[in-house]
Amino acid sequence: MHTKLCLLLSCLFLFSTCAVQQPPKVTTPFPDDGTSVFHDQNKKPFYHGVASGDPLSNSVIIWTRVTPESVGQVRVKWTISTDKNMSRDKKSGTITTDAAKDYTVKVDVRNLQPNTTFYYQFEALDGKSIIGRTKTAGENDPSAVKLAVVSCSNYEAGYYNAFARIAERDDLNAVVHLGDYIYEYQPDGYSDPTLDRKHLPAKEITTLSDYRTRYSQYRLDKDFQKVHQMHPFITIWDDHEVANNVYKEGAQNHQPEDGDFMTRKEAAKQAYFEWLPVRDNATKDIYRTVTFGNTVDLIMLDERLVGRTYPVDSVGQAEFNAEDRTMLGAKQLDWFKNELSSSTATWKVIGNQVIFSPCDISGLGFGSPVNLDAWDGYPYERGQISQFLEKNNIQNVIITAGDTHSSWAFEVPSDDKKSTIAVEFGTPSITSSNSDERTPVDQVMQAEKVLAAKNPHLKYSDLRNHGYLILNLTQEEAVAEWYYVDKLNAPSDKEMLGKKYVVQKGMNKLN
Ligand SMILES: [Fe+2]
Missing domain, CATH: 2.60.40.380 (Purple acid phosphatase-like, N-terminal)
Structure with missing residues (x-):
């Protein structure tokens, strides 16, 4: 049970993939890729x-x-x-x-x-x-800013009921997607097998043509289309836009038979920049700041493709604490520090893929005491960031995280654990599976209690629900609300407010 929970918590699942390298397909505008059944002639x-x-x-x-x-x-x-x-x-x-x-x-x-x-x-x-x-951002403007924060929208895992609920809102400035916008797996590679929502093309995606078809399929979904129609998106990729647990030079889910990794990575980036409403740039970088008046600087990071170095297999490995193991890399880290210290906005909201706060998961009874794919796996660079925030007295930092398919609220400890330097909110998945699909609910709730006992700075976790996070930011306070949908395996218009925290300006404390 706990092994499954771990798998779902951290995207560390290690099942074999049977990708077959197909010859490059000639791109034609005709939907000869299987998606034509989803084309609405109107x-x-x-x-x-x-x-x-x-x-x-x-x-x-x-x-x-x-x-x-x-x-x-x-x-x-x-x-x-x-x-x-x-x-x-x-x-x-x-x-x-x-x-x-x-x-x-x-x-x-x-x-x-x-x-x-x-x-x-x-x-x-x-x-x-x-x-x-759509909506432009404010300029020198103290207005409130409301963001929906989402992640992990696996088509095969369920219906996009959460996207439909977000689309109905008329009070948002933007939707922030923290990655795993698509998944690369073959049909039934990582899915709810009872649903008639099978991935196209019917293989693990590895080529430019494959990635384009996968985006096309996701964007033919009516609820995904509706949420894009109604709100501007600000997006970053996580790993599955290329392959599971990707880093600069490889990925857990990239084998030699998948072809040259760098070619695959460039194909994935090209399709992303074609299909997502992100501003083009020559190097196809996604780290950038979006400023909403003088209320919010939203600083979006790339923790996968530009600076993430090789993973380690355990905390005992000699390289675990090595200074050259990075998530951002030197160039992006310098840029990030500069964005933080030069920001004049009240709130610095960080669009971040994986959990930043330390989180002891050893009580859950599986191998590693921490999630090595998250910031816990790159402790040296995290320490650099934490120390920078503390030494420069940078206030009102809110870290947002996706990746885990679960909800979290942390008071982020300083590197020496003596103070609190920020707050962190984890958004659940739109659809991608967490523990409720596979583990009895009482066991999941027990796991949440174990996490709370091991991590006093962790104020809230929910490993059972799917939905989205709303951040409402004013000059005085930040309010975080988690909304959960009632089901994934059928269309539904029900949602509920699952949890709410308020952070007063100047306080790294969750109320
Ligand atoms: Fe995910």
Whole structure:
């Protein structure tokens, strides 16, 4: 039981994968990849809906994908407006897309008013897209900021009821996705096998064509499409956007028969930048800061592909504490420190993939006393960050984490454990399995009690529920609320508030 719990807690599952390397497929706009059954003809040729992301005070990324019926360049017109009829404060332009971009379309719309709701739409091939809604960030503005924080949206694990609930909200500035947006596994590789939600292509994804098809399938889901339509997203990848437990030079779920790792990693990054509404940059880096007025600096990190060095197998391994074992790497760490110390926003919210706080899991009866895939596995660099926060008296830091499919609230201890330097909130999965699918609930609750007893700085854990985290940040306080859906194995509109904490400004304390 506890082994299973561990597996679910930390994504450390080690099942064999049987990926077969397929020859590169010629990219055509036709959905010959199995996804055509999900194409709603009423949306032609914009079957994948719309999305927006990375809002600044004067610009935002708008996104769509056009699916033409013959190969070649497609000219797409975009329009943005402050009203749903697309007439007020209207701006428009055209952009060309083709197979080289997998027919995705991304526009960085500039010269917009700050803290304003916009509506946008695309036109091409005699069709119009659905109308999306988005919002720019504030500028020198003390307004409250409300973020939905999500992670781990495995298509095969269940229905996206949590995305549907978030889509219904009209009080959000943005949705922050902390990664595991897609999963790389073959059908039934990591799933609820009772559901008719099988991965496409029907293999472990390893090539550019594979990754594109997988994104296409996820974005044809009506609830995933709806949440993108209604809110701007700010996203980072975790491991499954490439392969389980990925690091700079390899991954647990990458074997020699999967081909060259660096080629796979570049393919995964290319598909991510094509299919996600992230702002393009030459090096395809995702670490960046999104500023919401003077209330929030949202600092997004990459803890997988630019700086994460080799993993260790145990805390007893000689290299465990080595200074050259990093999660961010020197360049990103310098940037991160600078973002922290130069921030003038009241709250510094860190978009972080894996749990930062130390967490003793030895009481759960499995091998390692800590999760080696989380910051507990990279203690030297974590110490550098903790000491930097403490020495520079950087206040009002809120770390958010995904990855574990579970909910957490920590008062983050300093490196010497003598004080508290931040708070940390872990968001549960949208769908990816945790303990409730496989372990009797009384045993899961017992595990939560063991965690609490071993970790006095851990104020809340829930290893049973799925849903999302809402962060409401004002000049005075930060409020965190965990919302849970009632089921994953069928569509449902029920949700409940599972837990709430308030953090007063200047206090690293959970009330
Ligand atoms: Fe995950």
